[in-house]
């Protein structure tokens with residue numbers, strides 16, 4: 219099963235892998251023609267009713283594969299209003315060939331020709347709301363007709379994700395859908411064929427620019443705040459994480475740190491708000507205040523960077539997670555406590571290979587081998603009940619059901635601190651997005667930031683260099 223949104227992501231990933239959407243459209247149209255062949259013999263009359271989006275484009279392509287049929291193409295709308303280049307190019311191919319085409323701007327002028335098969339290519343996954351005119355009237359005509367109706371991707375007017383229609387919708391005999399089943403098709407009274415359109419498996423397995431759609435298309439959180447609980451023995455880690463959160467869209471980034479190191483953390487960056495607590499390391503007595511602060515401002519917490527592993531600190535980390543119920547990224551020394559606690563918090567855990575083993579996850583022999591253990595990491599995340607972003611050369615991201623791999627990155631990233639920027643980036647995204655998707659996007663963005671700097675930095679990359687490149691990596695330079 220695949221939702222329309224995930225389909226759009228996979229489609230963009232395929233384009234980045236060298237299989238552009240026009241090529242997919244060619245396969246889709248070919249599959250539609252195959253379906254027509256299954257219901258009618260050569261010579262039969264086939265009317266293709268096409269909309270102005272890519273669903274219509276699939277219909278135009280199908281016509282070129284049906285030269286031994288008596289085809290006619292009915293474009294709903296003026297040709298200047300065809301919405302995409304690839305659909306327009308396929309329309310032009312018909313116009314310049316010897317095909318029967320007409321444009322219909324007023325539904326009152328539309329007469330469905332006598333035909334044996336109707337190809338419904340009016341609207342696919344791009345539908346919003348009830349069918350407008352002329353589509354609504356044309357859908358009624360199609361439904362009154364005796365011809366066999368083959369719908370392209372989804373019957374026009376039906377929401378592919380829910381199966382619901384807000385107004386009139388085409389009632390199809392058959393549906394040719396692409397790549398994978400759509401959740402909304404199961405409830406329909408139609409025979410559904412899933413056509414393989416040649417999307418590379420890598421477009422689904424690997425995180426790509428398409429996976430960045432939630433952040434690139436959506437609006438960020440109104441009031442995203444990050445709250446890094448870190449520092450003590452180390453000061454750079456919390457500063458990097460907190461700055462990365464700002465780069466990933468947080469409006470404010472706080473660091474709660476022990477008094478003696480707070481000025482040093484502040485000294486790295488004027489953009490941070492550093493709040494000092496008593497003592498030289500995190501201890502249980504600080505926890506109630508920290509939890510209260512984080513919860514009262516709906517902060518996304520980053521727990522771990524630079525905390526160290528004093529017994530008291532680990533106890534405090536466990537207590538924090540037991541009483542906190544918001545979203546949090548857990549990293550570094552705080553990771554091993556996660557399996558030991560009962561928590562209502564929504565966690566994204568970001569272990570490296572060694573931290574993964576310390577958490578009770580699979581013991582992976584080398585950083586290069588992480589991906590081979592993806593199934594075990596998935597089961598581990600399912601048992602844990604939290605998202606795991608296991609970081610290595612290839613990152614494995616899983617929520618126990620969905621698992622993806624991010625290959626983005628460079629050899630320069632083995633330098634210290636890149637895990638801290640990853641944790642902070644995850645937090646910045648987690649304020650506005652689903653935890654699994656945030657983890658996928660953060661893994662891709664952190665690696666992509668390094669790729670953007672690779673010409674200048676090579677193996678001399680610093681984690682702090684990533685901060686500058688993160689916004690471009692997140693909001694895009696690599697779209698189709």
Ligand SMILES: NC(=O)C1=CN([C@@H]2O[C@H](COP(=O)(O)OP(=O)(O)OC[C@H]3O[C@@H](n4cnc5c(N)ncnc54)[C@H](O)[C@@H]3O)[C@@H](O)[C@H]2O)[C@H](O)CC1
Nearest residue numbers: 229242243271272273341342343344345346348349350371
């Ligand atoms: N990988 C893939 O998913 C592929 C899908 N293909 C086909 O493309 C369509 C989706 O195309 P898209 O252009 O995004 O949308 P539509 O063609 O469904 O419609 C857009 C078009 O319709 C107008 N519109 C929206 N709502 C309404 C309405 N209620 N009434 C009237 N008009 C409406 C809107 O303004 C746009 O102009 C997918 O289903 C597949 O068939 C690719 O060909 C192959 C890869």
Ligand SMILES: [K+]
Nearest residue numbers: 338341370374
């Ligand atoms: K359709």
